[in-house]
Amino acid sequence: MRSRALQALGTAAVLGGTAFAYGSVAERNWFALRRLDVPVLPAGEAPLRVLHISDMHLTPGRHRLMSWVRSLDALAPDLVVNTGDSIAHAHAVQPFLEALGPLLDRPGVFVYGSNDLFSPAPKNPLRYLWRDSSHEHLRHIPDLPWAELGAGMGAAGWIDVNNHRGRVKAGDL
Structure with missing residues (x-):
């Protein structure tokens, strides 16, 4: 009986390690580019690449x-x-803007996500099984440099559409 328990524990450890390695190495570096054609412009209009x-x-x-x-x-x-x-670290704004590089010379719009405001916090995924997690999203004071992030994109002419709207010239539109 004890050997079965050890075997099950060993199997669980190997599977857990494999899943962790996949998520930490493979999935983390698996960037996705998806192409979609959305036929919304009138016939004869030049396509708009977004x-x-x-x-x-x-x-x-x-x-x-x-x-x-x-x-x-x-x-x-x-x-x-x-x-x-866009960011998940207090020192990621400049690397992010450098990564955008020449894209900043193109028309752009942006909004913040929660991870642009609040740094990630490790959480036990099993917490969903034993308690209500609704109170966990109540951080009120952003701890990431979201204003610097927005200022960098805004300085390039990108429009901040967080609770705003604006006009942008893109393509022939």
Whole structure:
């Protein structure tokens, strides 16, 4: 009986380690570019190429991610839309802006995600099983440099659409 328990424990440890390694190494560096054609413009209009950036959760050492984001300028988007969760570290603003690089020369709009305001906090995923987690999202004072992040994108001419609206010239529109 004891050997079965040890075998089960060993199997669980190997599976857990494999899942952790996959999430820490493979998934973390598996960047996705999805292409969609959305037929909303009138017939005969030139297409509008929109690059949507989201959920980078950038930390200063993520050089592969920064390089990949920088390479997206080769897609020649007419408009860049950043829907937030761009940073996950207090020192990630400048690396993020450098990663955007030439994309900042293109028309753009942005909003903040919660991870642009509040630094990530380790959480036990099993907490959902034994208690109400609704009170865990009640941090009121942002601890990440969101204003610096917005100022950097705004200085490039990107429009802050957090509870605002604006006009942007993109492509022939």
